[in-house]
Amino acid sequence: MSLVAEITSAPAPAKVSPHAVRGGLKAGQRRIGMLLLTPAAIAFGLVILYPFLQALALSLFEYTLETPAPRFYGLGNFAKIATTPDVWQAFVTTAIYVFFTTTGTLILGLGWALILNQPFRGRGLLRSMSLLPWVLPSTVSAFIWGWIFNSRYGVLNAFLLELGFIDMPQAWLSTSTGAMVAVIVTKIWLSIPLFMAFFLAGLQNMDREQVDAARVDGANNWAILRDHVLPHLRPVLIVVVVLGVIGNLQQFDTIYALTGGGPVRATAVLSVEVYRRAFEQWDVGFASAIGVLWVATLLPPAFLYLRMLVKGA
Amino acid sequence: MKKFKSIASTALVAAGLGLSGPGANAADVSFMSFSYAEEAAKPSVEALLKGFEAQTKLTVEPLGYAWGDMQKNIFLRARSKTLPSVAQLSERWLPSFANVAGLVDLNEVYGKDKLASMFTPDALAMGQIGSKQYALPLISGSIGLIANKAVLDKAGLTKTPTTIEEFRSALVAVRDKVPNSVPYTMATKNNGSILLDFMIWTWTFGGEIIDEQGKVKIGNGDAGKQALGFMVGLMKDRLAAPEIDRPDARRLVAQNASAFFFDAPQARTHLRSFSGQGPAFDANVLPLATPVAVAGKEPASIQWGHLLVQFSADGKAKADAPASQFISYLTSDVAQATFPLEQSALPVTKSARANPKVTGDAFLTAWAKAAGNPRRNEVGIWPNAAELTQIIGEEVQGALLGQKSADDAIQAMQKRLETSMANVNKQN
Numbered sequence: 001m002s003l004v005a006e007i008t009s010a011p012a013p014a015k016v017s018p019h020a021v022r023g024g025l026k027a028g029q030r031r032i033g034m035l036l037l038t039p040a041a042i043a044f045g046l047v048i049l050y051p052f053l054q055a056l057a058l059s060l061f062e063y064t065l066e067t068p069a070p071r072f073y074g075l076g077n078f079a080k081i082a083t084t085p086d087v088w089q090a091f092v093t094t095a096i097y098v099f100f101t102t103t104g105t106l107i108l109g110l111g112w113a114l115i116l117n118q119p120f121r122g123r124g125l126l127r128s129m130s131l132l133p134w135v136l137p138s139t140v141s142a143f144i145w146g147w148i149f150n151s152r153y154g155v156l157n158a159f160l161l162e163l164g165f166i167d168m169p170q171a172w173l174s175t176s177t178g179a180m181v182a183v184i185v186t187k188i189w190l191s192i193p194l195f196m197a198f199f200l201a202g203l204q205n206m207d208r209e210q211v212d213a214a215r216v217d218g219a220n221n222w223a224i225l226r227d228h229v230l231p232h233l234r235p236v237l238i239v240v241v242v243l244g245v246i247g248n249l250q251q252f253d254t255i256y257a258l259t260g261g262g263p264v265r266a267t268a269v270l271s272v273e274v275y276r277r278a279f280e281q282w283d284v285g286f287a288s289a290i291g292v293l294w295v296a297t298l299l300p301p302a303f304l305y306l307r308m309l310v311k312g313a
Numbered sequence: 314m315k316k317f318k319s320i321a322s323t324a325l326v327a328a329g330l331g332l333s334g335p336g337a338n339a340a341d342v343s344f345m346s347f348s349y350a351e352e353a354a355k356p357s358v359e360a361l362l363k364g365f366e367a368q369t370k371l372t373v374e375p376l377g378y379a380w381g382d383m384q385k386n387i388f389l390r391a392r393s394k395t396l397p398s399v400a401q402l403s404e405r406w407l408p409s410f411a412n413v414a415g416l417v418d419l420n421e422v423y424g425k426d427k428l429a430s431m432f433t434p435d436a437l438a439m440g441q442i443g444s445k446q447y448a449l450p451l452i453s454g455s456i457g458l459i460a461n462k463a464v465l466d467k468a469g470l471t472k473t474p475t476t477i478e479e480f481r482s483a484l485v486a487v488r489d490k491v492p493n494s495v496p497y498t499m500a501t502k503n504n505g506s507i508l509l510d511f512m513i514w515t516w517t518f519g520g521e522i523i524d525e526q527g528k529v530k531i532g533n534g535d536a537g538k539q540a541l542g543f544m545v546g547l548m549k550d551r552l553a554a555p556e557i558d559r560p561d562a563r564r565l566v567a568q569n570a571s572a573f574f575f576d577a578p579q580a581r582t583h584l585r586s587f588s589g590q591g592p593a594f595d596a597n598v599l600p601l602a603t604p605v606a607v608a609g610k611e612p613a614s615i616q617w618g619h620l621l622v623q624f625s626a627d628g629k630a631k632a633d634a635p636a637s638q639f640i641s642y643l644t645s646d647v648a649q650a651t652f653p654l655e656q657s658a659l660p661v662t663k664s665a666r667a668n669p670k671v672t673g674d675a676f677l678t679a680w681a682k683a684a685g686n687p688r689r690n691e692v693g694i695w696p697n698a699a700e701l702t703q704i705i706g707e708e709v710q711g712a713l714l715g716q717k718s719a720d721d722a723i724q725a726m727q728k729r730l731e732t733s734m735a736n737v738n739k740q741n
Contacts, residue, residue, distance in 0.1 A: 174555035
């Protein structure tokens with residue numbers, strides 16, 4: 001009898017348990033997986049998916065104070081957006097805000113992580129204290145910075161007057177540039193701890209011998225950063241940039257608490273524009289249409305991030 | 314599975330008990346109020362609620378929201394069908410709520426004649442839209458000019474200004490003689506507050522923003538440009554300052570760091586609180602007639618008041634319903650003899666206005682003399698008031714901060730207001 005014939009003619013193995021079914025272990029794991037996923041899926045459906053689909057639907061309706069019930073409007077709200085310069089201005093303002101905030105946080109977060117990665121006395125304490133802006137509620141931080149920039153009582157004016165850089169208090173939040181700088185600085189200050197934590201984790205995984213070897217070969221600090229540290233941190237950098245862009249595109253609370261979108265419309269980013277249209281002017285359909293376009297701007301970085309997650313997995 | 318079922322059943326029962334708990338203990342009346350959220354006014358509102366509960370044995374659940382969040386929360390509650398039974402409004406918000414389902418016409422509850430015999434006509438008119446009485450007044454007054462006597466004394470001013478030229482000279486005196494002061498805490502930050510200052514100065518220069526037919530008038534003629542030019546001039550000469558909203562103005566005046574600002578008579582209560590001196594600070598609070606462009610003209614002031622609206626599922630209510638009883642109590646002689654005075658405002662009923670406590674209040678008497686002939690807010694009465702306010706606020710702020718000239722701002726304002734009003738006029 002050939003080996004093949006012997007194998008095929010061998011009696012079927014006995015079942016481990018009389019209750020066992022084909023594929024039982026995997027099916028059981030799948031069921032448990034589904035069960036564990038259910039609460040999160042329900043929460044996602046109720047808190048994110050349903051409101052999103054509702055907003056998507058409302059973007060096709062006229063829904064204002066004069067229309068107690070939504071009235072189908074087709075693409076009317078989108079056509080209105082096309083002829084409303086304020087909305088396009090909000091896109092430009094958002095782009096400026098996201099670019100400078102993300103870039104600023106990236107540079108300062110990386111710099112701070114590099115400092116905190118060096119061995120020195122009190123490093124642990126400094127690392128802990130660095131997380132403080134992240135721990136504080138963002139609106140509290142916005143009010144703190146609001147006081148710093150305040151034209152009458154602000155610390156910034158007091159400091160600059162003391163140094164002789166200005167001869168009278170400046171109303172920083174009353175100029176377009178000053179207000180934009182203020183909201184960017186506040187958000188950078190808030191986000192540095194998060195970026196720093198990512199970079200620090202990446203730096204701690206780095207092989208120090210590689211750096212030491214480069215130093216022996218005569219590499220200076222800049223060369224080490226450019227040729228060893230940054231390439232090593234590349235995956236972290238991409239994740240941090242994508243998350244930063246998404247977070248800054250969604251930013252609302254610090255801006256609204258600090259400037260309310262003003263002066264005039266200087267800091268009216270998309271989130272503020274949607275809020276004003278929906279909750280100050282009660283044009284819910286129009287606000288939803290702007291929201292849909294806003295989501296469209298979020299999709300590319302979100303897609304990029306998800307692709308990286310899936311690839312990583 | 315059995316275990317899971319028993320856990321699930323227990324959770325459901327617990328959730329059911331939890332849900333039925335508040336329902337079983339729910340108050341007879343729910344009252345959304347911004348005064349209840351204000352530090353200075355909260356004790357007075359609590360006293361009202363206690364008085365009502367003691368008199369009727371009915372219970373009230375107060376829901377405090379900041380003034381700036383009130384409209385938003387009422388609309389959100391309307392759309393989620395969780396409206397309170399009674400809500401407090403600013404008089405200028407009422408037109409925005411006219412389409413809210415469940416708003417009760419109070420003429421049908423109390424009778425038109427009875428209301429007319431009870432309330433003063435000026436106060437009752439604040440709650441009317443067409444032939445409907447959608448709100449009853451709670452307190453009334455006007456938005457007018459207030460001066461700080463201590464600051465005027467410090468600046469060596471013995472005479473209060475009556476014309477625009479005198480007003481400007483007084484501001485210069487304050488700037489030069491009271492260090493670190495803002496002579497006139499003109500609203501420059503918040504659109505809602507900017508609107509009021511701008512409206513008063515526009516009227517003072519003989520203009521109007523929107524007429525009663527909804528036609529935009531601000532760009533017609535020179536009054537709008539003169540008013541805005543005057544305001545810009547004050548900023549340039551450091552007689553007014555950026556980043557000022559009404560709360561900032563109250564605090565600066567209370568700290569004797571500002572001489573003039575526009576506010577409702579209720580400001581006296583805020584100034585007492587913010588100065589830390591209580592009623593002792595009253596001696597510094599001077600109600601003044603708004604300076605006029607030409608001697609002999611009527612000083613400008615804006616109608617102001619707080620209203621009460623009632624909601625029910627079908628927009629109808631009986632006079633003996635708990636919410637109706639609550640409104641009756643708030644407008645009764647008992648409540649009107651105390652609450653408005655505590656808020657430094659005028660009562661709204663004829664009997665309460667004749668009360669010696671009211672007629673003997675020197676501040677209110679002076680206020681009535683200075684700003685006793687207010688005009689209706691010509692922007693707040695339109696359903697698109699929020700958009701109009703934002704447009705006016707942005708254009709005025711743009712000119713005040715030097716981003717555009719006063720003339721350009723007024724022209725842009727005219728154009729933008731016309732676009733906004735065109736939609737309203739189309740729907741009407």
